[in-house]
Amino acid sequence: LDANRTFLAWTGHSREKLLGTDVVALMSRADGVLYASHAVPQLAVSGSFNELAADLVSAAGEPIPVLLSGLRSASGNDDAAVDRIAVFSASRRREHERELVAALRKAEAAETARAAAEEELREKHRVLEEKDRVLNTSLAASREHEALLDTVLNAVDVGLLVVDGKGGVVLANAHLKAAWNRVAGDVSPSGERPIFGPDRVTPVSDSESPMRRAAAGESFSNQLLWFGSSTGGQQIALSVSARPIKTDGVFSGSVIAYNDVSPLVYALAAQEEFVGNVSHELRTPLTSIMGYLDLALDEEGLSPAVASVLNVALRNAERLLALISDLLSVASGNKKIDRRPVNLAEIVRSGAVSMAPKAHAGRVEMVTDIPESLTAEVDPHRLAEVVDNLLSNAVKYSPDGGTVRVHLCKDGQEIRLRVSDTGIGMDEAEQGKVFTKFFRAHRAVTSAVPGVGLGLVITKSIVEAHGGTLSFVSSPGQGSVFTVSLPLPAEGSTG
């Protein structure tokens, strides 16, 4: 209906244009909707509205921030009612509002950042707590390991020494300290002390000392050494082994194990001394028996039956003497070889012939594959022993009968003698011990097969003294094959 001058000045509208225009049309679209939905109903219901924030649109199309308050003149008749709308400039207030909103946003952002930082802190705290827990667990586990290691180290019957990469002692177990105290008084295991080689008197050179070898990162097993003074006091024999410790593939020290083998070494020495003494004592009366048998056989007019019986007795006495010589040679480690060119084929053949009656008695078929003649430069007596031992084992370890094959041949640069049987054979554990003095397999003992467990030790030493090798394959219940390989002298050599 009308507008005052201030309004016209603010908005730039002319009165003429304004008259008849809807108030809503003077506002931005959104504020028009706000006015229609809030102010108009309030005017109708309560006859007024207060401070509605809106943007008027100037004649130039610019928004003018204002606050609108309205009052309907009371007339009782809506059609005749007149609404007076007061328009207050709200530019400053808007600015304040904007500042306030900006400040609020800032505060909100700060709060969000603070919350995030707090959460991050909490997370870090959680991680730290977790690390602490893991550390505590591994600390407890390592304490447990340490206690276990300590117990194991001190429980084992072996002296253990751990050295670092420079040879400094890191750890020595109780057993090692006790062993040291026995031989060298109260000396720490790292101190200098006398160490001797297997002969008990030759000092071990610096480079051969187990500590030096271990500190150099060497891995070795069963180095036999004597510890303690060679002139007086007690010496102990130690078998020393070492293994390097590698941390991430880099050598960082060594573990050295000292095994006290003195009782074993002393027992072996006593055993050899006993065997030597007994053999020596047996040889004297036996030599005398053989002398008297020779004398008896030289007697004129002996009946063939008596002569044959005396010959059997003489042969057996000779065998016995040979066995005693073996015992002596095993005890002294003396393997004298007297080589000369002989027909080895003949030695093997006569070995097989002498074994024939025993094989026949044991229902063992003997199959031979021996050339007419095969000359070799060997000790005939010692080689005959080899043949006898192998054939006698093949026959006696075939208690249920079977077949023994003897094969002799020249193969390239070597002579090969193979004795195979279809007898009881040996399991893996037994195979590992056949060349040990006095070893006899359990079945050999329980089935009362005669023997002392020296045959193969002697056989092997004879073969090796000839520069050859003795090897075998065996399987329980299937049989065994023993092979002797002797090198032939090079062509043109006089041997």
Ligand code: ADP
């Ligand atoms: P001995 O025969 O006097 O017991 P050896 O040194 O000849 O001693 O043999 C050692 C052990 O090896 C025997 O006791 C036996 O258990 C085993 N052995 C040797 N030869 C054979 C074989 N041909 N078959 C099965 N076992 C064998």
